[in-house]
Amino acid sequence: MIELKTTAEIDRMHVTGRFVAEVLTEVGNLADVGVNLMDIEHHVRGLIKQRGAESCYWDYAPSFGEGPFRNVICLSVNDAVLHGLPHDYALRDGDVLSADIAVSIDGWVADSARTVIVGTPDEQDQRIIRATEVALEAGIDAARPGNRLGDISAAIGAVAAEFGYKVNTEFGGHGIGRTMHEDLHVPNKGKGGRGLKLRPGLTLALEPWLARTTDRIVYDEDGWTIRSADGSRTAHSEHTVAITEDGPVVLTRREGEQH
Template identity: 85%
Template structure:
């Protein structure tokens, strides 16, 4: 069932969205050469606990996973792009790190993802990340009343095509509200003018993700981590968005949205920070 949210309910989702944005900004600040993914995981656990939020991932058991999921954030490195299980891996110079987080606060969910480069940034990785960010901006612009769901998918697909990146349609955006995954699948490629008409109160997690040279995916033995089938690098950008009477409202927007992803040389995260 598709539930249209009231302005007050959207406001409550925005509270969760601001916290998700804060956590992802903290992860981006701390992710540095020599930092272990498990230290980032435990740092995020502490932030969630102190805020009184609840992880949407912990104990999550969808049909596609090998569950239950026992982490609070997805951390995917290089050719991994979705559902990456934090594990004993130390970040290296030039790694591409995608961080994906969903939480609920007072019963309302928000979901967002961003991709950063650790240390020295390769231009081809920057181009890939910029393409997902451009596709996300195009998807958000299409999330207006009177448009159709296919307009969002077509907007994402058009950006991918312009950059020469193939598109996988198995995993994409989704409805969100009282839970992380609600009705509506938003494919990252589609036909404009098709699908459900968008109405004010509709809330969606829009999440273009691309691999550089393939639209095929493979799973790690952990049953969760999804990688590009050919080992090419990947990127993932996501925001939770509300359709309103006017412009789309981005509920997970960061205070300072960077115009371009940069290599990270932030301070180290020690185990005492976790």
């Protein structure tokens, strides 16, 4: 069932979104050479507890995962792009780290992801991160009343194509609100003018993710971590967005973010 949120309910999601943005900003600041992924995981656990929030990942057990997820943040390194399990790994110079987090505060959820480079940046890594960021902004701009769901997918896919990247449509954006995953799947590629007509009150998590040289994925033995099938590096950007009469409102925008 698709639930349209009231203005007051969107405001409550925005409270959660601001916290999620703060956490991702802090994770980006923490991501440095020698920092262990488990140290980041435990730090974020502390932030969530201190805020009185609830992790949407802890005990999460969807059909595509291997048992309950027992972490509060997804941390995916280099060729890993989605659902990366935090583990005993010290970040190295030049690593690409994608961090994805969803939490609930007072019953309302926000979900966001960002990709950062640890230490010395590589030009191609910067390029693919930029592609996901530009694609995300294009998708957000298309999230307007009167447009169709396919317009969002087409906008994201067009940017990926302009940058020369292939798009995997197995995992993409989704509805969000009272839970992390609500009805509506938002593929990262599609045809404009098709699909559900967008209305004020619709809240979506939009999340373009890309690999440098493939659109195929493989799973780690942990049953969660998703990697590019050819080992090429990846990037992931995500925001929670509310569609309003006045256009899209980003509920997880980070302070100082350049879009």
